[in-house]
Amino acid sequence: MIMRPGQQLLLPANPVFIGASLVLALLINMAENIGLWGRAPWVPDLLAVLLVFWSVHQPQRVAIGTAFVFGLCMDVHQTSLLGQHALGYSVLSFLAIAMHRRLLWFTVPSQAMQVLPLFGVAHLIELLLRMAGGGTFPGWSLLVAPLLESALWPLVSIVLLAPQRMAPDPDKTRPL
Structure with a gap:
């Protein structure tokens, strides 16, 4: 793969x-659902963010x-x-894999804007299935969750790529 300069x-x-x-991330999602905020519709889905990141x-x-x-x-x-x-x-992972080569050419803040529609589509699918199954509309605060998930993207990128940036045996002659 051709890398961009720098x-x-x-x-x-x-x-x-x-x-x-x-x-x-699965355990954090479970902890959020059990005690912290309950099943509030505005709470970001950290597992979805990590699935997109690794996809x-x-x-x-x-x-x-x-x-x-x-x-x-x-x-x-x-x-x-x-x-x-x-x-x-599954749809979120499919869309992330479909755009992964193009997405890696952008800077991390630009990537956050690129993955925002993916998170919106995932929440829309879950909402439609919930409504088709007889559930109630959770409210318009559901629109905040994709925004928070894309806002988490730069932080997740820094934290999860940190082990890959370390040199296995650092020395002065090898700048990796």
């Missing part, structure tokens, strides 16, 4: 780190099947319509 060459991502970050940066390791399994876990945890989050996460 972009740092990254080390390969550790599969254990990828899996641990996704499981941690963009590691599409061979985190793909649609991974998103589907984590979506089923969220459906079971929230006792929502089975497949609601699974379909939303």
Whole structure:
């Protein structure tokens, strides 16, 4: 892949780190739903943000099947319509993989603007499935969640790419 000027060459991502970050995001989502804010519609879905991030940066390791399994876990945890989050996460992962080569050419703030529609589509799918299953409309505060998720994108990029930026054996002759 041709890199843009000034972009740092990254080390390969550790599969254990990828899996641990996704499981941690799942646990944080579960903790948010249990106690902190309840199931407020404006709360950002951290698992969705990490699924998009890893689908963009590691599409061979985190793909649609991974998103589907984590979506089923969220459906079971929230006792929502089975497949609601699974379909939303799967579509989110598909769209992220479809645009991952183009997205990596942008700066991180520009990437946040590019992934905003993806998060909006995922929330729209979940809302439509909830409404089709007989649920009530959660309110217009649902529009805040995709904005918060895209605002989290730069922070997530910094934190999750930090281990890949470290040199395995730093010395003065190797600037990686």
